[in-house]
Amino acid sequence: MSAQSPIVENATALIGFNDLVGLLYAVFVKHGTSPQVAAILARNCASAERDGAHSHGIFRIPGYLSTLASGWVDGKATPVVTDVASGFVRVDAGNGFAQPALEAARALLVAKARSAGIALLAIHNSHHFAALWPDVEPFAEDGLVALSVVNSMTCVVPHGADRPLFGTNPIAFAAPRADGAPIVFDLATSAIAHGDVQIAARKGERLPPGMGVDSLGQPTTDPKAVLEGGALLPFGGHKGSALSMMVELLAAALTGGNFSFEFNWADHPGARTPWTGQLLIVIDPSKTAGQSFAERSQELVRQMHAAGLRRLPGDRRHRTRAKSMEEGVVVDLEALNQLRDWAT
């Protein structure tokens, strides 16, 4: 630890998962969401904290609240679902959050996927602040395969370019398997999520090399240099950059949302989300020929373990989830007290 960047370990507290959901629900209602929206966001945010996905748990609450206070997002919006075609559902989120829009469309989307074998959900006029795995995991728990993409705000320099253009543009995938939790991965197409850079800056920690550049385009491990005029890099050079480009096309061009670069923060003080889009593809694998998909995915996992793999994507989350459900969710004490203030 360097003398210039002391790492302060904050005190923590334990809170039961349902108590955390209840507390977050009260915070959201108090700050202008409808009870329906509050219930969805509270569960989403508490689930991230429960699973140790800290960059998209309680850490995000100040951003939610300042965005609600700015009027940039409508916390009481009622999503409008349109049955576009046999395999296509569109939702106008009404300038509300993306998760209630997904909830509003879920039943129709699943019915279409089960009848046609595949269905696509395009959400626009929406805000997505969160982790993506809660959006896809429930489909796989019901035996379906799901893929989701969402673009975010400009902070990533495309491979070979001179200035930031893409968002951190995550991709999440979930598939059922015969024995055990669904296979789920959820990753930013940037070398690191923006939220993790903010957390590192707050804790006075350095970033690993290769994550970002400073305002002069020079490589840096200083999170503040990345946040203040610098930018992030895609993961895996041209490969992550191509995936990020794909996310812009699917999540924005196909849904009617903004590209990550089409949002001017200066016009919306307090806003923390851009006005982008979200795309979800749901597949019913029972429609494929041959052996059960869940058996095939189980066989893949078996072979990966036989090849020496010790950790599947999602394993860490599930371990953290089990511990949180048994012992309580570990939260920063100061953040917990702040939530209690905000709830009253």
Ligand SMILES: NC(=O)C1=CN([C@@H]2O[C@H](COP(=O)(O)OP(=O)(O)OC[C@H]3O[C@@H](n4cnc5c(N)ncnc54)[C@H](OP(=O)(O)O)[C@@H]3O)[C@@H](O)[C@H]2O)C=CC1
């Ligand atoms: N809404 C938005 O606009 C945005 C949201 N995000 C969110 O930020 C979150 C964090 O993204 P990111 O930092 O890229 O995620 P990570 O790099 O931490 O993890 C990405 C995936 O890889 C898995 N994984 C990590 N390390 C290993 C390993 N050693 N072996 C096997 N699997 C591993 C993770 O599983 P596990 O979880 O079990 O560790 C996870 O599924 C995501 O939830 C994403 O949706 C990011 C950008 C924008």
Ligand SMILES: O=C(O)C1=NCCCC1
């Ligand atoms: O961590 C990130 O990167 C983001 N998370 C939520 C919304 C914008 C980007």
